[in-house]
Amino acid sequence: MKETRVPSRRRTRWIIAILVIAAMVGAGVAIVALNRSGAADGPPFGLVTPLSFRPVLEAKDGSSCTSPDLRSEDGSFCYRLGEGMTVRQARQMRAEKLPDSSQWVVVITFVSADGAAFGQLSGRAAGQPYPRNQLAMVVDGVVEAAPTVTDAITGGAVQLSVGGATQQAATDFVRRFKP
Incomplete structure (x- = not known):
């Protein structure tokens, strides 16, 4: 039987940190794009x-x-x-x-x-x-x-x-x- 490995807490924290950073960068880009007066x-x-x-x-x-x-x-x-x-x-x-x-x-x-x-x-x-x-x-x-x-x-x-x-x-x- 194959052993299923559960991710370590450290790995889970890194994944969460990367997802949070990606979300913050995406939100920042959206805010800048919306606030650029007449950019579009x-x-x-x-x-x-x-x-x-x-x-x-x-x-x-x-x-x-x-x-x-x-x-x-x-x-x-x-x-x-x-x-x-x-x-x-x-x-x-x-x-x-x-x-x-x-x-x-x-x-x-x-x-x-x-x-x-x-x-x-x-x-x-x-x-x-x-x-x-x-x-x-x-x-x-x-x-x-x-x-x-x-x-x-x-x-x-x-x-x-x-x-x-x-x-x-x-x-x-x-x-x-x-x-």
């Missing part, structure tokens, strides 16, 4: 017009605008802005309807370096008193919007509410930037 969306594209994000230092009535202040799109506000960042390429930019709402937003997925810079910029604005808790979105020297930032935005993408949050406004905004 192909290469980044250059924006037709650069888009700047700058911290608001002061906001006042639009009639009191002087150089180097910038006006809001509708002219009702005047902003004094700090140094920020300029986005010249993105992984993705699209108009998207918010779930359970009639509002539309523009979603921009940044390239890695811009995603990190935006996370830092938004983190510095978050928690500041008004108006320093706002980030101005500047296009061609005009403040398109200056939303309030409540938390650092570190996910590599941002949702922007533009022009009344309609589908047409969001789609038009995207067309201004995509080649």
Whole structure:
């Protein structure tokens, strides 16, 4: 009769350790793949017009605008802005309807370096008193919007509410930037 050999405890521990390590490596690869902003969306594209994000230092009535202040799109506000960042390429930019709402937003997925810079910029604005808790979105020297930032935005993408949050406004905004 043939003798059946039972694996030793040491061998069993090694097998379990190898399986645990393999599972951890597999999970790590999956997490990295899922967190790479737009990795599956192909290469980044250059924006037709650069888009700047700058911290608001002061906001006042639009009639009191002087150089180097910038006006809001509708002219009702005047902003004094700090140094920020300029986005010249993105992984993705699209108009998207918010779930359970009639509002539309523009979603921009940044390239890695811009995603990190935006996370830092938004983190510095978050928690500041008004108006320093706002980030101005500047296009061609005009403040398109200056939303309030409540938390650092570190996910590599941002949702922007533009022009009344309609589908047409969001789609038009995207067309201004995509080649």
